[in-house]
Amino acid sequence: MTLFERSEAIFEDENVLHDDYQPESLEERDDEIEQYTAYLQPVINGSQPRNIFLYGKTGVGKTAATKYLLHHLEEDAKQYDDLSVTTVYLNCEDLTSSYRVAVALVNTLRDPSDQISRTGYPLNAVYEKLWTELDRIGGTILIVLDEVDYIGDDDSILYQLPRARSNEKIERARIGIIGISNDFKYREKLDPRVEDTLCERELHFPPYDANELQNILERRATLAFKDGILEEDVVPLCAAFAAQDKGSARQGLDLLLEAGDLARRRNDSIVTEDHVREAKQLLEKQRIEESMKELTSHGHLTLLAVVASTIAEPSEAPFQKQRLYEQYTDLAVATDRDPLGGRAFHNHLAELSMLGILDRTKRNEGRSGGIYYEYQVDVSIDGALSTLDNLHLSGSLNLDSLWETAEEQGLV
């Protein structure tokens, strides 16, 4: 019996919609590319490269632009005999200290048969190995540290690397660092000496608007789908949804892929607007479920408190903490838990906001009062409620009446 068979009716090449696909050209980023190119120009001139810091929200093309330009830089450098340009790309998501980054760099620069172990050396010994590798390669070496904020406070490497030549640790190589981050506060947290060096040149990538997203997605959709498979509104709708949310190209591409996948699973012959709407709900549910895994049951009840308040009085949203706290306390008691204190509850609200499940707005009480926050659900009520329903917070807590009221209110 054949379990798997190729299905080729919808996609020409679905890999084009995956995150690791490197597009041949970047749409809607002319200004940023021009500026970035100017920052990299010293490399082609054979001068000391600048350190560059790229920042902007997730999915706005920081990594894609970097890989695109560095590929061209390496290719174009080949026409000059006196130039040798090497680029190294590291994602720091798992590299939460200078030690780990240094080991990863040594291993990236070395032959796969000559790797060092990830533990067991003093930091200085790893740095020595790193200087040896860099000098062995020589020329201009550009080191991309994507998600550089993950390195955290233990960031001596960000100080050491750019100064390795002036501190006479290396002789034959010139090092440039390209740091990439979507944490807007990261810069402020840096030691001023590191900040001065790492952020020598800066480039901000703003979120895309719906028109820009539409152009980006159209180009990719043409390569990804068979001709005539997409209904006319599919790409504009994906672009509009992604623009409404974070302005992320990744989000738009994920929507397109999921919509196509839904059509394929159902053996539908074309991809329609309905597939996109359903894909949006599915992806949102997955995202909430993923985030929920990181929270305790009190975190879940905190979200339920905001959801229940919204369903009870949609026009009152956003809500102040006190109102939500009362609702949360009732829910904790109803599920046989001791309610947390106000401070801990506040932390859960903050965490849910950070995960993008709640939206937190800062308010100023005018002259007399202080600053306070208001919260509302930043995902669909449907998605939040069904995720909470699946968590079975407690046998005695039945969400049926919430579902009913939400339906009456037109919220689901």
Ligand SMILES: Nc1ncnc2c1ncn2[C@@H]1O[C@H](COP(=O)(O)OP(=O)(O)OP(=O)(O)O)[C@@H](O)[C@H]1O
């Ligand atoms: N201007 C663009 N033209 C074509 N594709 C783009 C453009 N901007 C982003 N993309 C695509 O969107 C996806 C996400 O982009 P990228 O990884 O560069 O985002 P990022 O800003 O580095 O995000 P993160 O901070 O989450 O890593 C990739 O598939 C990328 O190819």
